[in-house]
Amino acid sequence: MRSVVLEIDGREVGAKEGMTILDAARSVGIQIPTLCHHEKLEPYGACRICTVEVESRGRSRLVASCVYPVEEGISVRTRSEKIDRLRKMILQLLLAHAPDSPVLKELAQEYGAKEDIFDKEPSFCIHCGLCVRYCAEVKKLNAVGFVGRGTRREIAFVPEVASKVCWDCKECFPLCPTSALQAAYMLVEAFAGSGPGVD
Amino acid sequence: MELERVDGIIERHGADPSSLIQVLLDIQKENQWLPPEVLRRVSERLQVPMARVRHVATFYKAFSLVPRGRHEIHVCMGTACHVRGAPRVLNAVQEVTGIGPGETDMELTFTLKTVNCVGCCALGPVVEIDGVTYGKMTPSKAAEVIRNYK
Amino acid sequence: MARLNSPQELHRFQEELLSRRPSTAFFVSICAGTGCLAAGAKEVIAAFKEEMEKSGIAAKIQSKETGCPGFCERGPVVVIYPEEICYLQVAPQDVPEIVAETLMNRKVVDRLLYVDPATKKRVQRESEIPFYKKQVRNLIGNNIRIDPRNIEDYIALGGYTALAKALFQMTPEEVLQEVKRSQLRGRGGGGFPTGRKWEESRNAPGDVKYVIVNADEGDPGAFMDRALLEGNPHSVLEGLIIGAYVVGAHQGFVYVRQEYPLAVENITIAIRQAEEYGLLGENILGSGFHFRVKVHQGAGAFVSGESSALMTAIEGKVGEPRPKYIHTAIKGVWDRPSVLNNVETWANIPLIINKGASWFTQFGTDGSKGTKIFSLVGKINNTGLVEVPMGVTLREIIYEIGGGIPRGKEFKAVQTGGPSGGCLPAELLDLKVGFDELTQAGSMMGSGGMIVMDEDTCMVDVARYFLDFLSEESCGKCVPCREGIRQMLKLLTAITEGKAKEGDLQLLVDLAEVACDASLCALGRTAPNPFLSTLKYFASEYEAHIKERRCPALSCKALVSYYIDPERCQACLRCLRSCPAQAISGAKDTIHVIDQDKCTRCGTCLEVCPPRFAAVRKVSGEPVPPPLPEEKRIIVREREGK
Numbered sequence: 001m002r003s004v005v006l007e008i009d010g011r012e013v014g015a016k017e018g019m020t021i022l023d024a025a026r027s028v029g030i031q032i033p034t035l036c037h038h039e040k041l042e043p044y045g046a047c048r049i050c051t052v053e054v055e056s057r058g059r060s061r062l063v064a065s066c067v068y069p070v071e072e073g074i075s076v077r078t079r080s081e082k083i084d085r086l087r088k089m090i091l092q093l094l095l096a097h098a099p100d101s102p103v104l105k106e107l108a109q110e111y112g113a114k115e116d117i118f119d120k121e122p123s124f125c126i127h128c129g130l131c132v133r134y135c136a137e138v139k140k141l142n143a144v145g146f147v148g149r150g151t152r153r154e155i156a157f158v159p160e161v162a163s164k165v166c167w168d169c170k171e172c173f174p175l176c177p178t179s180a181l182q183a184a185y186m187l188v189e190a191f192a193g194s195g196p197g198v199d
Numbered sequence: 200m201e202l203e204r205v206d207g208i209i210e211r212h213g214a215d216p217s218s219l220i221q222v223l224l225d226i227q228k229e230n231q232w233l234p235p236e237v238l239r240r241v242s243e244r245l246q247v248p249m250a251r252v253r254h255v256a257t258f259y260k261a262f263s264l265v266p267r268g269r270h271e272i273h274v275c276m277g278t279a280c281h282v283r284g285a286p287r288v289l290n291a292v293q294e295v296t297g298i299g300p301g302e303t304d305m306e307l308t309f310t311l312k313t314v315n316c317v318g319c320c321a322l323g324p325v326v327e328i329d330g331v332t333y334g335k336m337t338p339s340k341a342a343e344v345i346r347n348y349k
Numbered sequence: 350m351a352r353l354n355s356p357q358e359l360h361r362f363q364e365e366l367l368s369r370r371p372s373t374a375f376f377v378s379i380c381a382g383t384g385c386l387a388a389g390a391k392e393v394i395a396a397f398k399e400e401m402e403k404s405g406i407a408a409k410i411q412s413k414e415t416g417c418p419g420f421c422e423r424g425p426v427v428v429i430y431p432e433e434i435c436y437l438q439v440a441p442q443d444v445p446e447i448v449a450e451t452l453m454n455r456k457v458v459d460r461l462l463y464v465d466p467a468t469k470k471r472v473q474r475e476s477e478i479p480f481y482k483k484q485v486r487n488l489i490g491n492n493i494r495i496d497p498r499n500i501e502d503y504i505a506l507g508g509y510t511a512l513a514k515a516l517f518q519m520t521p522e523e524v525l526q527e528v529k530r531s532q533l534r535g536r537g538g539g540g541f542p543t544g545r546k547w548e549e550s551r552n553a554p555g556d557v558k559y560v561i562v563n564a565d566e567g568d569p570g571a572f573m574d575r576a577l578l579e580g581n582p583h584s585v586l587e588g589l590i591i592g593a594y595v596v597g598a599h600q601g602f603v604y605v606r607q608e609y610p611l612a613v614e615n616i617t618i619a620i621r622q623a624e625e626y627g628l629l630g631e632n633i634l635g636s637g638f639h640f641r642v643k644v645h646q647g648a649g650a651f652v653s654g655e656s657s658a659l660m661t662a663i664e665g666k667v668g669e670p671r672p673k674y675i676h677t678a679i680k681g682v683w684d685r686p687s688v689l690n691n692v693e694t695w696a697n698i699p700l701i702i703n704k705g706a707s708w709f710t711q712f713g714t715d716g717s718k719g720t721k722i723f724s725l726v727g728k729i730n731n732t733g734l735v736e737v738p739m740g741v742t743l744r745e746i747i748y749e750i751g752g753g754i755p756r757g758k759e760f761k762a763v764q765t766g767g768p769s770g771g772c773l774p775a776e777l778l779d780l781k782v783g784f785d786e787l788t789q790a791g792s793m794m795g796s797g798g799m800i801v802m803d804e805d806t807c808m809v810d811v812a813r814y815f816l817d818f819l820s821e822e823s824c825g826k827c828v829p830c831r832e833g834i835r836q837m838l839k840l841l842t843a844i845t846e847g848k849a850k851e852g853d854l855q856l857l858v859d860l861a862e863v864a865c866d867a868s869l870c871a872l873g874r875t876a877p878n879p880f881l882s883t884l885k886y887f888a889s890e891y892e893a894h895i896k897e898r899r900c901p902a903l904s905c906k907a908l909v910s911y912y913i914d915p916e917r918c919q920a921c922l923r924c925l926r927s928c929p930a931q932a933i934s935g936a937k938d939t940i941h942v943i944d945q946d947k948c949t950r951c952g953t954c955l956e957v958c959p960p961r962f963a964a965v966r967k968v969s970g971e972p973v974p975p976p977l978p979e980e981k982r983i984i985v986r987e988r989e990g991k
Contacts, residue, residue: 045672045869046827046828051866062867063674064672068672085863086829086863089859090829093828093829093833136248142250145248148825149257149652149821149823150819151838158249220665221645223648254667255665259668276569278569278570278764279570279726279732283727287951291951315567316608318384318572318608319383319387319421319572321388322384323732
């Protein structure tokens with residue numbers, strides 16, 4: 001694979017074609033926050049908190065570093081006033097769903113995000129998709145999936161599958177950034193025959 | 200719905216994961232809704248995990264996972280109809296039927312749906328009932344039309 | 350019908366058709382587009398068949414069910430050729446007279462003609478009607494002459510000549526250069542140069558490539574793609590085959606939204622007929638080029654009209670958009686090079702190949718060449734489809750073609766670009782319509798929807814309406830869009846209910862920034878546009894709602910009260926009887942009074958109060974005048990001669 005040289009935060013970084021900006025940054029110890037990223041899973045590009053600024057051929061744009069491929073000669077900035085503002089607002093939007101999440105609280109401190117900007121939302125899920133994707137890509141069981149779309153989108157366990165495989169697995173529980181216990185709650189709800197997506 | 204009919208529809212489109220949406224559309228058209236055992240059959244035959252079948256069935260508005268009423272009322276809420284007063288027409292329809300958008304009443308008489316533009320903007324506000332288009336609707340006219348269906 | 354196996358056979362067949370149906374032929378076209386059908390065209394068509402049988406002329410004079418000619422406000426539309434006599438709002442009971450007078454005696458039925466509101470004179474010919482006169486109907490003009498279910502109508506008008514020319518007189522590279530020279534930009538909303546997109550796919554590695562027609566047309570208020578696909582499906586198909594030839598694709602898709610059943614039917618029939626005539630499928634016209642087309646129906650999701658989401662839907666998955674860094678022209682459907690273009694874009698191709706790029710570039714502005722079909726809807730006299738060269742002003746479209754605002758109301762704004770676009774105020778009526786011009790003004794071309802709004806439209810509510818629409822239509826995957834829209838909708842709803850808090854407007858602007866900058870796809874990135882454009886041009890309306898709890902357009906239910914003016918009420922009992930909440934008290938000679946506690950603000954009383962009384966009033970931002978004391982409510986009427 002061809003090698004690619006790019007600049008991240010003023011530093012020259014050597015990478016390989018096919019890597020993402022996030023991969024390249026992490027390879028040299030540059031931190032970019034993520035919520036929906038996991039080494040064992042395909043990059044998802046949903047939380048957008050890994051957004052960085054890329055300058056190439058005189059044009060500057062904001063991209064999700066976890067999916068944007070490295071290019072020869074681009075210049076990347078991982079922090080700026082604009083980027084910090086975006087991350088702060090993303091965190092504030094998510095805190096409305098999961099104010100007690102340890103990872104959200106930690107990031108909130110760093111970016112000055114406040115939990116009371118928006119009223120508390122009834123659903124705890126921040127749609128990082130880690131549980132759904134882990135069960136599909138790693139376990140290949142598809143016991144949990146998304147239902148609906150837009151502001152009505154939710155996660156839901158598939159009762160026929162979950163009732164057989166989940167209790168012995170539970171590997172998705174610690175992945176949940178909001179609370180492992182809440183994932184279990186959803187599971188129990190599915191067993192009982194209620195919850196979203198169950199007819 | 201008999202599973203033979205489901206199988207027949209699957210044969211027509213090909214038992215391939217990429218046929219999922221087209222298969223479900225045909226089933227929806229024939230059966231007016233997607234019962235759980237039908238979804239299971241589709242999942243098996245098309246080799247698509249149930250989680251994905253359910254995401255597709257709940258992502259697209261054309262599909263219904265619950266039985267529908269005898270009469271389907273579509274109130275167009277497209278921008279042109281909105282500007283001509285569609286929200287008030289919708290309120291009147293809700294009042295007469297007793298149900299809200301997306302709902303079916305207990306006796307399975309009506310299912311009410313809002314739709315986003317049926318392309319008859321010259322006749323707006325538009326209400327469609329069982330495929331029949333009623334144009335230039337007002338709250339009182341819409342209420343009267345629906346009372347005739349009861 | 351024998352297959353056409355060469356361009357010579359096609360030309361011979363065209364000549365044969367023309368000899369059978371000269372331009373002086375006498376025939377009747379009845380619009381059978383969805384709009385006219387909804388207005389009762391089916392009964393008119395049946396009446397014509399019956400009447401013509403009865404009069405014995407059915408064998409001599411042809412009646413045709415055609416595609417939509419665009420004058421939807423006055424449907425059902427009937428045009429009689431060769432004189433082009435245009436009858437409007439035809440009812441089944443008018444048909445016997447039309448048959449007897451016009452078809453049998455070549456006499457015009459005056460009362461069914463268009464009346465020019467300015468000159469008050471009747472207009473006989475379709476092309477003389479002001480609505481049509483200012484249009485340049487390159488694309489949609491043939492709709493009224495074609496039965497979309499009969500390929501021979503299309504061939505007789507020169508159809509598939511461009512395909513023959515491309516396949517036999519030009520190389521794929523030459524066709525590509527012609528399209529690039531035409532400077533055609535995508536008509537679906539993105540405005541991306543079509544030639545460049547084709548070139549990218551043509552040069553992309555891989556043997557399997559796809560070309561796709563995007564007929565999802567999700568923008569509410571836009572129906573030009575429907576009219577083209579329903580009314581002239583072969584024009585789109587011919588363009589698609591030419592595109593396939595350039596790109597090197599042998600499989601194409603037509604993605605039609607399932608809400609357009611007639612379009613699905615007609616394109617399916619068109620594909621079958623084209624295959625029968627040797628114009629599609631194996632060895633097209635004996636050229637050795639093979640290309641097949643499959644129809645794929647949408648299932649009710651606005652977001653799946655986004656090009657990468659549409660391709661994902663073709664794969665049978667949920668229509669979630671993909672990041673744009675990977676060009677779908679290189680990695681599209683099943684990661685193969687895929688060219689996706691809008692219906693109208695494809696329909697332009699046969700014209701460009703037949704008449705040349707220089708012909709095409711004579712229309713339009715520097716940055717936007719050609720014509721564009723707009724759907725002119727909302728508060729406008731002449732609702733319908735309007736095709737004009739780019740560069741025509743909004744004023745010309747709205748007033749000279751559209752006939753202005755009905756009921757003497759004042760123009761307030763025109764919304765273009767659907768949920769991704771913006772609202773333009775009266776100060777910008779002289780703006781020339783074009784991709785860049787509209788974007789610079791804070792809106793965008795979009796697919797061509799043009800929704801006219803008047804003084805009774807609340808602009809804050811318009812912003813709320815679009816966010817409400819998007820909150821359901823967003824795929825929901827990324828945070829800035831799903832959560833940004835969720836919170837923006839809540840804030841705007843609060844404003845329309847008079848519950849705005851200090852700082853809400855700034856928070857809306859901050860949320861808009863995040864959605865614009867960090868969303869995964871164009872739906873999220875453009876979602877704040879209606880809000881931002883209305884805030885820019887109608888800031889005073891926002892201020893009134895927030896600071897005074899007043900809706901200047903008297904539209905927002907929570908901020909409006911209805912009351913009956915005692916000076917004008919004639920106690921006719923109409924509103925009293927119609928009120929669904931039984932909130933009106935009164936009697937035959939007693940002034941009616943609305944009980945504000947019971948009133949649900951449905952507007953029925955205003956609707957039914959006879960115009961000669963016009964006693965129902967709306968107020969906002971101020972209390973309703975207190976009702977008259979009971980004694981004063983009795984009307985004393987002077988009775989003459991009693």
